[in-house]
Amino acid sequence: MIEVRGLVKRFGEKIAVNDLSFDVEPGHVTGFLGPNGAGKTTTMRLILGLDYPNAGTVKIDGKPYAGLGYPMREVGALIDAKAVHGGRSAYNHLLCLAQTNNLPKRRVGEVLELVGLTEVARKRAKGFSLGMSQRLGIAGTLLGDPAVLMFDEPVNGLDPEGILWIRNLMKALATEGRTVFVSSHLMSEMESTADHLIVIGRGSLLADCTMDEFIARSSGQTVRVRTPQPDLLAKAVSEAGPGAGTGDGAASRTAGPAGATPTATAEADGSLIVHGLTAAQLGDLAFDHGVRLHELTVVRASLEVAFMELTADSVEYRSGQGPGGEPAAASYEDPAQRQHTVEGRI
Amino acid sequence: MAATTQSQPVLTTLPPASGRAGFRGTLASELTKIRSVRSTYWTLLVLLVVSVGIGAAITAGTAANWSHMAPSDQATFDPTQASVAGLFYLGQLVIVVFGAMTLTAEYSTGMIRTSLTAMPRRPVVYVSKAAVFTVVALVVTFAAAFISFFLGQSLLASTHDTATLSQPNVLRAVVGSALYVTLCGLFAFAVGAILRHTAGTITAVIGLLFVIPILAHVLPQSWYQDVERWLPDAAGRALSVTVGPAPPHLFSAWTQFGVFVIYTAVLLVVGAVLFRRRDA
Numbered sequence: 001m002i003e004v005r006g007l008v009k010r011f012g013e014k015i016a017v018n019d020l021s022f023d024v025e026p027g028h029v030t031g032f033l034g035p036n037g038a039g040k041t042t043t044m045r046l047i048l049g050l051d052y053p054n055a056g057t058v059k060i061d062g063k064p065y066a067g068l069g070y071p072m073r074e075v076g077a078l079i080d081a082k083a084v085h086g087g088r089s090a091y092n093h094l095l096c097l098a099q100t101n102n103l104p105k106r107r108v109g110e111v112l113e114l115v116g117l118t119e120v121a122r123k124r125a126k127g128f129s130l131g132m133s134q135r136l137g138i139a140g141t142l143l144g145d146p147a148v149l150m151f152d153e154p155v156n157g158l159d160p161e162g163i164l165w166i167r168n169l170m171k172a173l174a175t176e177g178r179t180v181f182v183s184s185h186l187m188s189e190m191e192s193t194a195d196h197l198i199v200i201g202r203g204s205l206l207a208d209c210t211m212d213e214f215i216a217r218s219s220g221q222t223v224r225v226r227t228p229q230p231d232l233l234a235k236a237v238s239e240a241g242p243g244a245g246t247g248d249g250a251a252s253r254t255a256g257p258a259g260a261t262p263t264a265t266a267e268a269d270g271s272l273i274v275h276g277l278t279a280a281q282l283g284d285l286a287f288d289h290g291v292r293l294h295e296l297t298v299v300r301a302s303l304e305v306a307f308m309e310l311t312a313d314s315v316e317y318r319s320g321q322g323p324g325g326e327p328a329a330a331s332y333e334d335p336a337q338r339q340h341t342v343e344g345r346i
Numbered sequence: 347m348a349a350t351t352q353s354q355p356v357l358t359t360l361p362p363a364s365g366r367a368g369f370r371g372t373l374a375s376e377l378t379k380i381r382s383v384r385s386t387y388w389t390l391l392v393l394l395v396v397s398v399g400i401g402a403a404i405t406a407g408t409a410a411n412w413s414h415m416a417p418s419d420q421a422t423f424d425p426t427q428a429s430v431a432g433l434f435y436l437g438q439l440v441i442v443v444f445g446a447m448t449l450t451a452e453y454s455t456g457m458i459r460t461s462l463t464a465m466p467r468r469p470v471v472y473v474s475k476a477a478v479f480t481v482v483a484l485v486v487t488f489a490a491a492f493i494s495f496f497l498g499q500s501l502l503a504s505t506h507d508t509a510t511l512s513q514p515n516v517l518r519a520v521v522g523s524a525l526y527v528t529l530c531g532l533f534a535f536a537v538g539a540i541l542r543h544t545a546g547t548i549t550a551v552i553g554l555l556f557v558i559p560i561l562a563h564v565l566p567q568s569w570y571q572d573v574e575r576w577l578p579d580a581a582g583r584a585l586s587v588t589v590g591p592a593p594p595h596l597f598s599a600w601t602q603f604g605v606f607v608i609y610t611a612v613l614l615v616v617g618a619v620l621f622r623r624r625d626a
Binding site for chain 1: 357358359360361363365366367370371372374375376378379382383384385451452455456457458459460461462463464465466467623625626
């Protein structure tokens with residue numbers, strides 16, 4: 001169990017982590033999502049005491065990290081797989097880590113076998129591929145059989161086999177009742193592994209919910225309709241005006257921007273995709289305008305799109321804009337531009 | 347049960363732990379770190395070879411030239427100082443690199459983040475690192491000092507002007523050279539903790555130990571005489587002289603060494619505070 005409360009970290013003028021609070025619960029995989037530069041790595045470094053916060057606290061099972069009796073027995077953390085002295089062999093690297101926490105030597109051989117590095121145990125780490133380095137880093141996290149595991153972008157740069165291996169390992173660790181906290185800037189990685197999501201952008205919390213809630217909220221506002229009168233309905237939708245989609249209580253933290261103008265887009269198969277209205281609102285709208293409907297379906301939006309919409313305004317570096325970007329509100333006012341941004345990133 | 351599948355657990359359960367991770371484990375870990383990289387062996391081998399080799403070259407050269415030397419030069423020749431000169435002047439350079447790298451290599455490789463995640467109590471890491479470095483440096487510098495001394499004296503045998511450890515100040519010079527060179531390494535370790543950058547640290551230490559004393563010679567003679575005893579490298583000169591009067595304007599040998607100890611201690615404390623306080 002990791003408890004983060006009111007965490008603030010500034011680097012000079014720049015706020016990397018802005019009043020962040022969340023819990024990471026045991027027994028499932030918690031995905032830590034955000035665009036590049038959102039503050040994920042900084043947050044993890046603050047949890048581990050590598051960086052000191054300007055404000056706020058982090059507790060792991062009730063204690064700050066530096067106060068843990070045997071830190072490696074309680075937390076296994078992999079921030080950077082390349083943070084290894086390249087001149088040291090895999091075995092000796094793990095041995096010097098194990099010794100700090102008085103862990104038995106045999107443990108080193110065991111974790112090397114678990115991650116499949118036994119054959120290169122005596123080879124120097126500088127010759128390791130990124131995949132092998134990730135495996136070595138993960139071996140290090142498992143040395144102390146910890147109840148809490150943290151991985152920062154563990155699948156970055158891995159081949160499909162390595163990605164699958166890490167996914168299965170994380171699931172297995174969570175099934176054993178451990179707390180697994182894993183960061184990523186890609187939603188697609190989380191779709192098949194995470195049960196819970198913590199989404200941040202520009203250092204602030206954007207969402208803290210279960211994966212199911214995230215799916216439910218993000219798809220609630222996208223509806224597919226078939227009608228013999230598509231032009232009439234499209235006109236009705238565009239005239240519904242901003243704010244039409246706000247009355248349904250879906251304007252929670254993870255919902256799309258409240259007050260955006262509903263849009264209807266014609267698909268190649270003749271159906272219409274409507275954003276910004278719920279199925280009920282769209283049905284009522286059609287009834288009011290005397291439009292006949294042949295299909296009315298809530299679309300489970302791709303999580304990737306939902307994630308990008310959620311974080312669109314907190315993306316640190318965006319093509320077509322200066323570094324740092326414009327204030328958050330700027331792109332809300334122009335749905336067309338926002339749409340463009342989202343598409344541009346797919 | 348050899349044919350186990352990938353998913354079957356390979357891990358055995360850990361024995362229950364009591365107390366908390368502290369110096370015992372971290373000292374063992376730092377010893378593993380220092381002995382598990384090749385650069386340690388190369389550096390220490392270079393230190394031994396250069397120290398002993400230069401000492402041997404100086405003493406052998408002197409012995410070959412002895413009959414041509416003026417009697418006044420023969421009278422002031424210091425066989426002890428000559429034999430350990432290699433350690434003093436070049437061993438010092440090597441140990442500075444070794445001392446600096448002890449901590450800065452962890453920053454350049456990123457290993458420091460892994461180390462401080464395994465052991466977040468930073469003072470324990472800092473003190474363990476310094477302690478393991480000091481012990482390794484002492485072993486190597488003592489070996490270099492005594493090998494240089496005995497080899498040098500045997501090469502000087504033909505001159506009949508050789509030193510033995512029982513003569514006044516000779517043991518002090520041999521032991522002192524090892525201690526002085528070790529202290530130079532610790533000095534570099536501390537500067538490394540402050541600067542966290544290998545090249546910057548080596549440049550800074552060479553500036554403080556070698557360049558400033560040279561620049562000090564530019565001062566007017568009377569000023570230099572006042573300043574000399576406060577230079578960090580003066581300890582080396584005070585300790586190594588065994589023949590003739592003690593160098594003027596310097597403190598006694600061990601007091602002069604104490605000046606250098608104080609400089610090093612101050613830097614070690616500054617390094618410790620920064621190591622503790624800064625983001626890793």
